[in-house]
Amino acid sequence: MKSNADQRKERGKQTRQRIIDAALAIMIEDGPKCLTAGLITKRAEVSKAILFHHFNDLEDVSIAVFEEIFERFSVSMEGSRHKSVSDFVMQMGLGVINAPFSHRKISAAFLYFYERSAHNEVFRKLQVRTMELLLEHIRKNLESILNRPLSKDEVEVVPLLITMCLEGLGKFCIIFKDRSHLEAAWRKFSNGINELFERKN
Amino acid sequence: MKSNADQRKERGKQTRQRIIDAALAIMIEDGPKCLTAGLITKRAEVSKAILFHHFNDLEDVSIAVFEEIFERFSVSMEGSRHKSVSDFVMQMGLGVINAPFSHRKISAAFLYFYERSAHNEVFRKLQVRTMELLLEHIRKNLESILNRPLSKDEVEVVPLLITMCLEGLGKFCIIFKDRSHLEAAWRKFSNGINELFERKN
Incomplete structure (x- = not known):
């Protein structure tokens, strides 16, 4: 059975991924120009506090998106x-x-x-x-x-x-x-x- | 001698060019991400009212910058x-x-x-x-x-x-x-x- 700490960590990871997925989707649909905290939190259904708990700033989110694309690209x-x-x-x-x-x-x-x-x-x-x-x-x-x-x-x-x-x-x-x-x-x-x-x- | 209307037109043209030059400089030095109305007006030394008298929005300014680069590029x-x-x-x-x-x-x-x-x-x-x-x-x-x-x-x-x-x-x-x-x-x-x-x- 997973401990509470493990469960929290797992949930944290999922939230981080949800933010990255939301940012990637915005970037593709509307362009990187539209990568604002407001749009990301709305799409990922998280608060701004949660967003900036996982990432220092929006540039940090962009880097995570890039790494995500990089991963997929390596596999392909x-x-x-x-x-x-x-x-x-x-x-x-x-x-x-x-x-x-x-x-x-x-x-x-x-x-x-x-x-x-x-x-x-x-x-x-x-x-x-x-x-x-x-x-x-x-x-x-x-x-x-x-x-x-x-x-x-x-x-x-x-x-x-x-x-x-x-x-x-x-x-x-x-x-x-x-x-x-x-x-x-x-x-x-x-x-x-x-x-x-x-x-x- | 130039009429008042001509002088106004000439000044308007110069202001427009000053805005484009400022936007181009910001774009090169700090990247297009930093092309905000605040930075453009500060650098071009114009008010926001003047900026948006010459351009509908910031996308419009970007297009003018592109055309400017295009002109220089054609000459070169x-x-x-x-x-x-x-x-x-x-x-x-x-x-x-x-x-x-x-x-x-x-x-x-x-x-x-x-x-x-x-x-x-x-x-x-x-x-x-x-x-x-x-x-x-x-x-x-x-x-x-x-x-x-x-x-x-x-x-x-x-x-x-x-x-x-x-x-x-x-x-x-x-x-x-x-x-x-x-x-x-x-x-x-x-x-x-x-x-x-x-x-x-």
């Missing part, structure tokens, strides 16, 4: 086999291009965290961690497809290049409603990355 | 000759990579406008206009270097690809303090774009 990157480098790169791009138009609000929320990185070191470090995770994911996949470790030069350049272009693609998917040109450009890019390796072999 | 894109496609692409990247670290706050302000695009159609259209201007600038430069018009396929894909990667580069320059790998990756990219054209000729 597991698995899946690809038959060629261009297929792998193409699939990553299509994942962004074919996301429902409503998803652009999630990408937009990510941009908010980028923007905060220029002003807040905690956010910057979290962004760097996210990027490192993505770079590592790309490296592993390339090595598994090529069936050899990447050279030092390749490790430093290729995953960065793919991530960079993927970031730009994500931004364009926010503003352009017609994405057919984006897909054509991404295909060209995927083939270009493929050729980087083919020339070597 | 004039001129300069490049000897090859890779040189042109490389120079564009170096412009971003070698910008002083403090400039990342300006890039970050741009991300704010992207974020707003997902929630506000006025911002989205302004972003599309900025991108179209940049795509057109790249197309013209490529045509001048290659000394021939781009094919339909090239027009649709190449400028988009360069802009996309440039956008990602800008984001990375916000979060990474060491930019040497970014430069190496960008060089690879510039050469890749060059080869797209060389194979054709």
